[in-house]
Amino acid sequence: MTSSASPTDSDAFATRAIHAGQHFDPTTGAVIPPIYQSSTFVQDGIGGLRGGYEYSRGGNPTRTALETQLAALEGAAHGLSFASGLAAEDALLRAALAPGDHVVLGNDAYGGTYRLINRIHGAWGIRNTPVDLTDLAAVEAAIESGTKILWVETPSNPLMAVSDIAALAALGHRYGILVVVDNTFASPALQQPLALGADVVVHSTTKYLGGHSDVIGGAVVLNDDDLHDKIRFIQFAAGAVSAPMDAFLTARGIKTLDVRMQRHSANAYAIASYLQGHTAVERVYYPGLETHPGHELAARQMSGFGGMISLALSGGEPAARRFAESMRLFQLAESLGGVESLVNYPSEMTHASVRGTELEVAPNIVRLSVGIEDVADLLADVEQALARL
Numbered sequence: 001m002t003s004s005a006s007p008t009d010s011d012a013f014a015t016r017a018i019h020a021g022q023h024f025d026p027t028t029g030a031v032i033p034p035i036y037q038s039s040t041f042v043q044d045g046i047g048g049l050r051g052g053y054e055y056s057r058g059g060n061p062t063r064t065a066l067e068t069q070l071a072a073l074e075g076a077a078h079g080l081s082f083a084s085g086l087a088a089e090d091a092l093l094r095a096a097l098a099p100g101d102h103v104v105l106g107n108d109a110y111g112g113t114y115r116l117i118n119r120i121h122g123a124w125g126i127r128n129t130p131v132d133l134t135d136l137a138a139v140e141a142a143i144e145s146g147t148k149i150l151w152v153e154t155p156s157n158p159l160m161a162v163s164d165i166a167a168l169a170a171l172g173h174r175y176g177i178l179v180v181v182d183n184t185f186a187s188p189a190l191q192q193p194l195a196l197g198a199d200v201v202v203h204s205t206t207k208y209l210g211g212h213s214d215v216i217g218g219a220v221v222l223n224d225d226d227l228h229d230k231i232r233f234i235q236f237a238a239g240a241v242s243a244p245m246d247a248f249l250t251a252r253g254i255k256t257l258d259v260r261m262q263r264h265s266a267n268a269y270a271i272a273s274y275l276q277g278h279t280a281v282e283r284v285y286y287p288g289l290e291t292h293p294g295h296e297l298a299a300r301q302m303s304g305f306g307g308m309i310s311l312a313l314s315g316g317e318p319a320a321r322r323f324a325e326s327m328r329l330f331q332l333a334e335s336l337g338g339v340e341s342l343v344n345y346p347s348e349m350t351h352a353s354v355r356g357t358e359l360e361v362a363p364n365i366v367r368l369s370v371g372i373e374d375v376a377d378l379l380a381d382v383e384q385a386l387a388r389l
Helices: 013-019 061-074 085-096 111-120 136-142 165-174 225-238 244-254 257-276 295-301 316-326 375-387
Strands: 078-082 102-106 127-131 147-153 178-182 200-204 218-222 281-285 308-313 342-344 365-369
Touching: 013 061, 013 257, 061 078, 061 218, 061 244, 078 085, 078 225, 085 111, 085 147, 085 200, 085 218, 085 225, 102 111, 111 127, 111 147, 127 136, 136 165, 147 165, 165 178, 218 225, 257 281, 257 308, 257 375, 308 316, 316 342, 316 365, 316 375
Parallel strands: 102 127, 102 147, 147 178, 178 200
Antiparallel strands: 078 218, 200 218, 281 308, 308 365, 342 365
C-alpha cells in the first residue's frame, strides 16, 4: 500500500532536497522531470494558459520546480531563481530600496556585493555603511533613520567571520529594517537564516547548491508575499531569469547537497587543523577551529562548519602568491563550492573591486574552497605547496 504522505512533508533536509518540486513526469513516469527547453507556450484561446505558462521569461516549469526546491531548502514560502547571484541581489535591492535609502553591510563581504551596492546602486542615491557585523554595538551605531536593509554575510567572504543572525535580526527589526542573509558559504544544509529571524536569504546557486562548477545562478528566498511579488515583477520586467538547462543543473546539484556538505566540512576541518600548526601560516580562518573567535556561535548557529578556509601566510604577499601558484590538486580559479578543490588569491581575484576601501583584503591572504576529493590527497597538496615557501 502506498502512503498518501508527500516526501516533501518530511522535516528531514536530505529528503526535501531530493524530492521538493521534483515530481515524476505524469505522462511517461520518468523519475526526473523533463527540461522544458521552450521559449513560449501554446494558449487555449487568448489568455487560456496551460498551468499559467505563456513565455519563459515570465515562467517556465523547469524553473518553477527549482524555485519550489529552493523554498523547501530554507523553509520558506517563496523561492526565486535568477541568472546569477548578483542578479538576484540586484532585484532584491531594487524592490526594497529607493533613492536616499541606506544599507548597513559587513566590512568583510564579497567584493561583487559591495561593488553592486556601492557603485551601481550608489549611483542612484543608495548610501551604505560597512561595519563589523560581529559587533552589535557598532551595527546599531551605524543605523540611520533612512536605513532600510541590514545585509549579513555569515560566514563572511573571505575572512570567515561569524555573525549572530538571531541577534542581528532582532536588532534590525527593532528599527524596522529588512534583514537579509547571504547564505552562500554555509548553504541551507548547514544554516537556516529564516528560522533564526532573518527576512530574506540570498544565494549564489553557482556555488554549493549547484555544486559542480557547471552552472551560474542565484536565488532569493523569503516568506513576505508583497516583497516576493515586487521582486518577481522586477525579475519579469528586467529578465534576469535562469534558463531551463541552468535550472535543471542546479536542481540536480541540490539533490546531493546534504552529503556533499558533510564531506566538504570534514575535509576542510582536517586541512584547517593541519594549517593551524604550520610555521609558515600566520593565521587560519575557519569557524570549525576552537581558536576561531566565532567558533561557539557557529556551533550553535550551524550544523557544520563548511568547506571554506582562508589563511594568512607568515611570509606576506610573496609567500601567498607562491603558495597559491604552487598548488596542484587545488586549482587556481575564482568561485567556490564545487566538488573539486580551488585556491584563490582574493586581493587580485574575487575581491579586486574592493581594493582601496575598508573591505580591502590583505595581500597575504589565500582562500581555499575545499572539495570532496580524498582528504589525504588534499593534505599532500597543501603540504607540498607550503614546502615551496
